[in-house]
Amino acid sequence: MNNILAIAHKELKSYFASPIAYIVIGFSAILYGWFFINLLYYFDRISMQAGAGFGGPQSVNVNEQLISPLFLNVSVILLFTLPLVTMRTYSEEKRSGTIELLLTSPLTDLQIVMGKFLGGLTLYAAMLAVTVVHMGFLFAFGNPEWRPVLSGYLGLLLMGGCFLSLGLFISSLTRNQIVAGMVTFAVFLLFWVINWIATFMGPTTQNVLNYLSITEHLNDFTRGVVDTKHLVYYVSFIAFSLFLTVRAVDSERWRG
Amino acid sequence: MIEVQHLTKRYGPTTAVDDISFRVEKGEVLGFLGPNGAGKTTTMRVLTGYIPPTEGRAIVAGYDVFDQPIEAKRRTGYLPELPPLYPEMTVRDYLLFVSRIKAVPRGERKARVGEIMERTRITDVAERHCGKLSKGYRQRVGLAQALLHNPEVLILDEPTAGLDPKQIIETRQLIKQLGGDHTIILSTHILPEVSQTCQRVVIINKGRVVAVDSPENLTARLRGSETMYVQVDAPVIGDVRAALQAVPGVTEVAVAETRGNIANCEVNSESGRDVRRELASAVVSRGWGLLELRPLRMSLEEIFLHLTTEDVAHE
Numbered sequence: 001m002n003n004i005l006a007i008a009h010k011e012l013k014s015y016f017a018s019p020i021a022y023i024v025i026g027f028s029a030i031l032y033g034w035f036f037i038n039l040l041y042y043f044d045r046i047s048m049q050a051g052a053g054f055g056g057p058q059s060v061n062v063n064e065q066l067i068s069p070l071f072l073n074v075s076v077i078l079l080f081t082l083p084l085v086t087m088r089t090y091s092e093e094k095r096s097g098t099i100e101l102l103l104t105s106p107l108t109d110l111q112i113v114m115g116k117f118l119g120g121l122t123l124y125a126a127m128l129a130v131t132v133v134h135m136g137f138l139f140a141f142g143n144p145e146w147r148p149v150l151s152g153y154l155g156l157l158l159m160g161g162c163f164l165s166l167g168l169f170i171s172s173l174t175r176n177q178i179v180a181g182m183v184t185f186a187v188f189l190l191f192w193v194i195n196w197i198a199t200f201m202g203p204t205t206q207n208v209l210n211y212l213s214i215t216e217h218l219n220d221f222t223r224g225v226v227d228t229k230h231l232v233y234y235v236s237f238i239a240f241s242l243f244l245t246v247r248a249v250d251s252e253r254w255r256g
Numbered sequence: 257m258i259e260v261q262h263l264t265k266r267y268g269p270t271t272a273v274d275d276i277s278f279r280v281e282k283g284e285v286l287g288f289l290g291p292n293g294a295g296k297t298t299t300m301r302v303l304t305g306y307i308p309p310t311e312g313r314a315i316v317a318g319y320d321v322f323d324q325p326i327e328a329k330r331r332t333g334y335l336p337e338l339p340p341l342y343p344e345m346t347v348r349d350y351l352l353f354v355s356r357i358k359a360v361p362r363g364e365r366k367a368r369v370g371e372i373m374e375r376t377r378i379t380d381v382a383e384r385h386c387g388k389l390s391k392g393y394r395q396r397v398g399l400a401q402a403l404l405h406n407p408e409v410l411i412l413d414e415p416t417a418g419l420d421p422k423q424i425i426e427t428r429q430l431i432k433q434l435g436g437d438h439t440i441i442l443s444t445h446i447l448p449e450v451s452q453t454c455q456r457v458v459i460i461n462k463g464r465v466v467a468v469d470s471p472e473n474l475t476a477r478l479r480g481s482e483t484m485y486v487q488v489d490a491p492v493i494g495d496v497r498a499a500l501q502a503v504p505g506v507t508e509v510a511v512a513e514t515r516g517n518i519a520n521c522e523v524n525s526e527s528g529r530d531v532r533r534e535l536a537s538a539v540v541s542r543g544w545g546l547l548e549l550r551p552l553r554m555s556l557e558e559i560f561l562h563l564t565t566e567d568v569a570h571e
Contacts, residue, residue: 009353014344098340100338101354103305104329105357107357253306
């Protein structure tokens with residue numbers, strides 16, 4: 001465990017020593033703020049319409065009409081920012097030769113992968129921490145339920161974990177971080193849009209495509225439902241990606 | 257302390273290391289000598305557990321590097337060809353990080369890092385970023401990194417590459433000091449380095465061990481077929497060759513150059529037989545002048561060339 005923390009600590013330090021951490025946190029804060037304002041105006045309008053009583057929605061709920069869509073919008077931000085977080089994790093170590101230090105130290109491959117994952121996840125958590133401020137305003141001036149908020153954050157953390165572990169795996173395949181970043185972005189995008197054609201498919205294909213979509217599983221979390229089905233999907237997605245990363249690092253040794 | 261048994265490493269169709277075996281005793285400094293691409297780095301990478309061997313075994317500090325990698329790595333310090341530094345970390349932070357992953361106990365890390373920085377003379381750059389260091393400092397930080405956990409075995413891949421002459425001397429002295437407490441393998445293609453720092457040399461070429469011996473013995477072994485340089489002042493140059501050839505033990509005489517009455521000859525004799533006395537009397541008894549008589553020593557550099565070219569010739 002100490003080894004994992006040592007690697008995670010190092011990763012986190014290098015994020016903050018380079019502009020990456022500031023860019024990721026800064027830009028996601030700006031984008032999130034923009035989404036927040038947009039949804040706030042929208043919510044403001046529909047609650048007035050509901051109050052006026054003509055043509056508006058039947059009921060207005062801050063959780064359903066503001067917080068839930070806000071959480072879903074975060075996936076768009078992750079799509080662009082998380083490739084930046086993972087693209088250099090392995091690629092840079094390979095290119096600069098520091099991977100030789102890690103692989104000749106008394107560490108297992110799994111410890112290194114877990115450390116890197118944990119480092120990325122911590123940076124991502126810092127990114128999410130910024131959004132707590134906006135949530136604070138809603139709680140100060142409104143009356144949202146806290147359970148869906150909590151489960152929403154859990155969902156976001158898990159979804160981000162999927163993106164991070166997948167990005168880590170892609171980074172372990174190349175020594176060029178631009179390639180790693182670009183491929184990661186493309187694969188994220190694919191997992192995001194994979195169920196867009198679902199409506200045109202037969203019921204079985206539809207189910208499969210919906211199941212594969214990373215973002216589809218977030219819906220229930222934002223509504224306050226922590227379903228085992230989604231937990232299993234996220235956790236096994238993360239575990240499988242990390243497993244692939246360990247294998248990729250190991251096979252690199254054999255190929256030399 | 258280090259034992260390599262029939263080690264082979266193939267990358268696809270190319271064989272980088274081909275069935276090499278050698279031992280290094282505790283406290284010994286072993287030089288790993290060979291031209292670029294000979295398989296030095298590959299062998300070292302197998303020894304440090306960075307890559308697995310295709311065939312054969314490597315045992316470091318009593319542990320098989322493939323079967324018990326963690327135990328072996330705990331006892332090994334490794335300086336790769338390119339010092340593995342994180343450019344965005346300061347030297348001190350970097351060494352603290354390395355001491356952590358090398359399992360130096362928490363309470364000892366700070367003191368240990370300070371001590372090693374003193375020893376490798378990098379204290380003055382402790383707060384500088386690794387990416388901003390000169391080549392010489394990078395190399396020394398790399399060396400410091402390898403020493404941090406006080407490993408029994410040190411594996412140094414070209415530790416003096418890129419250093420200036422003063423730093424080279426300092427580094428060699430440091431390596432010499434470290435021998436005795438640590439078992440060291442260092443690779444180099446600079447020959448004087450081997451004779452200055454190592455007790456034993458493994459010469460490797462095209463993935464194979466060409467020779468294993470002490471630097472002195474290697475020199476002696478090549479002088480085995482002794483070559484003498486003889487300069488004779490004789491009235492008739494043509495007689496010199498026959499006269500020297502007649503000396504018992506002489507196998508070959510080559511008259512390299514003549515100038516007036518003076519002949520410069522290279523005389524080969526049977527190995528282990530000293531023919532200097534007989535050569536001298538053969539010349540003097542004929543009334544000729546013996547101007548010079550000396551054994552032609554080969555520098556390690558020539559041995560190296562000799563051994564490796566000889567190997568090529570055998571194939």
